[in-house]
Amino acid sequence: MVYPRNVESKNLKKIYSLFTEQKTLTRGDIVSKTGLTYPTVGKMIDKLLDEELITWQGMTKSTGGRRAEKYKINNQRLLVVGMTLKLNRVGMSLSSLNGEVIRKKGYLIDYQGDLVVNLTKILKEFLSESDQLANKILGLSISFPGIVNKLQSKAVYSTILKVTNLQLKDWLEQEFSFPVWLENDVNLMAMGESYFSRINYQKGLLYIFWETGIGSAMMFAQDLVNNEFAGQLGHVVVQPQGELCFCGKRGCLETVLSPAILINQVKTRLASQVKSSLHRYDPVTLIDVLKEAEKGDSLGEVVLDKIENSLGLALANYIELFDPDLLILNGEIFHRVPFLVNRLKEYINSRIMFKGLRRLKIKSSQLGDQAELLGLLVLLKQKELANKLDSLFGYS
Ligand SMILES: [Zn+2]
Numbered sequence: 171m172v173y174p175r176n177v178e179s180k181n182l183k184k185i186y187s188l189f190t191e192q193k194t195l196t197r198g199d200i201v202s203k204t205g206l207t208y209p210t211v212g213k214m215i216d217k218l219l220d221e222e223l224i225t226w227q228g229m230t231k232s233t234g235g236r237r238a239e240k241y242k243i244n245n246q247r248l249l250v251v252g253m254t255l256k257l258n259r260v261g262m263s264l265s266s267l268n269g270e271v272i273r274k275k276g277y278l279i280d281y282q283g284d285l286v287v288n289l290t291k292i293l294k295e296f297l298s299e300s301d302q303l304a305n306k307i308l309g310l311s312i313s314f315p316g317i318v319n320k321l322q323s324k325a326v327y328s329t330i331l332k333v334t335n336l337q338l339k340d341w342l343e344q345e346f347s348f349p350v351w352l353e354n355d356v357n358l359m360a361m362g363e364s365y366f367s368r369i370n371y372q373k374g375l376l377y378i379f380w381e382t383g384i385g386s387a388m389m390f391a392q393d394l395v396n397n398e399f400a401g402q403l404g405h406v407v408v409q410p411q412g413e414l415c416f417c418g419k420r421g422c423l424e425t426v427l428s429p430a431i432l433i434n435q436v437k438t439r440l441a442s443q444v445k446s447s448l449h450r451y452d453p454v455t456l457i458d459v460l461k462e463a464e465k466g467d468s469l470g471e472v473v474l475d476k477i478e479n480s481l482g483l484a485l486a487n488y489i490e491l492f493d494p495d496l497l498i499l500n501g502e503i504f505h506r507v508p509f510l511v512n513r514l515k516e517y518i519n520s521r522i523m524f525k526g527l528r529r530l531k532i533k534s535s536q537l538g539d540q541a542e543l544l545g546l547l548v549l550l551k552q553k554e555l556a557n558k559l560d561s562l563f564g565y566s
Contacts, residue, residue: 358545374494500535
């Protein structure tokens with residue numbers, strides 16, 4: 171048996187969710203997008219207006235027929251607090267549910283100090299700089315650059331932060347009155363990109379982020395592949411006899427692709443007076459090296475070959491195993507050097523079977539830096555929005 175209150179709660183969530191995705195909506199828009207009737211939509215709009223979750227936005231322009239009333243989300247009513255944990259610093263953000271960042275601030279932190287005390291202090295200070303936040307905060311969403319145990323909501327391990335087994339959710343929920351969730355940083359980027367850039371994929375999305383280390387995330391039908399230790403692309407072995415990695419294995423992708431190591435190799439070659447257009451760069455960066463490779467510099471080509479034969483190879487193998495139809499490359503290097511994306515595309519396509527049948531698309535990220543912040547929003551929406559609406563409207 172279906173209870174009318176459950177149906178009402180479901181309809182209300184469906185409609186509010188649409189408002190978080192669209193600039194403005196009329197009753198007619200909602201009817202056509204949801205298949206609900208005009209009276210139902212009207213009733214739900216009234217409820218959302220009463221709770222100030224949406225606001226009236228004027229009338230549509232006349233196109234001959236009747237003008238319709240437009241509504242939009244009230245982007246001050248429910249807010250997500252975001253926390254991104256990075257090397258030596260914490261990024262804090264306050265965002266509305268439609269992706270608008272209201273305020274951002276960075277703080278220095280020592281992860282080896284008393285983390286509960288330090289994170290609590292940062293959060294309190296950040297929140298105290300906004301007025302009247304009570305009842306508006308949907309929750310706190312944390313981005314962790316390492317392994318997250320989702321069942322226990324525990325930050326298991328991060329080589330960047332040099333921390334293990336942090337009970338961040340438990341600690342912070344004891345200090346604050348709102349719910350806390352955490353997720354791996356690259357998983358969040360994939361969620362943000364998948365949700366906000368309206369990218370199309372039917373089967374699966376493989377998402378790569380390359381900065382100092384390299385991480386990956388995989389989504390099937392909008393859902394993350396959530397196995398605890400999955401996505402360790404940086405520790406896929408590409409040179410069995412290669413350099414020792416900090417993880418204890420030899421020849422991991424990260425030991426080949428570390429920008430610092432690649433640049434050191436370039437400097438050694440330059441010092442041995444090899445002929446190269448890279449002599450005029452001081453200091454030389456990986457972006458310079460790849461841009462010169464595009465112009466035909468032979469030392470640049472050596473580095474590019476290394477990237478293709480390690481990252482390209484690992485990605486081709488990944489694709490062969492999981493058959494995603496979209497690969498997104500995020501990180502400054504892909505953004506600044508489109509040539510690298512094109513070369514990887516060619517390399518990967520030449521090393522996978524059935525490439526004509528797969529219709530694999532390989533692109534650089536549309537959202538760049540924003541992907542992680544937007545992912546924090548998506549996480550809280552998925553985990554807490556339904557509960558929050560149920561409690562606001564007395565459905566729970
Ligand atoms: Zn490793």
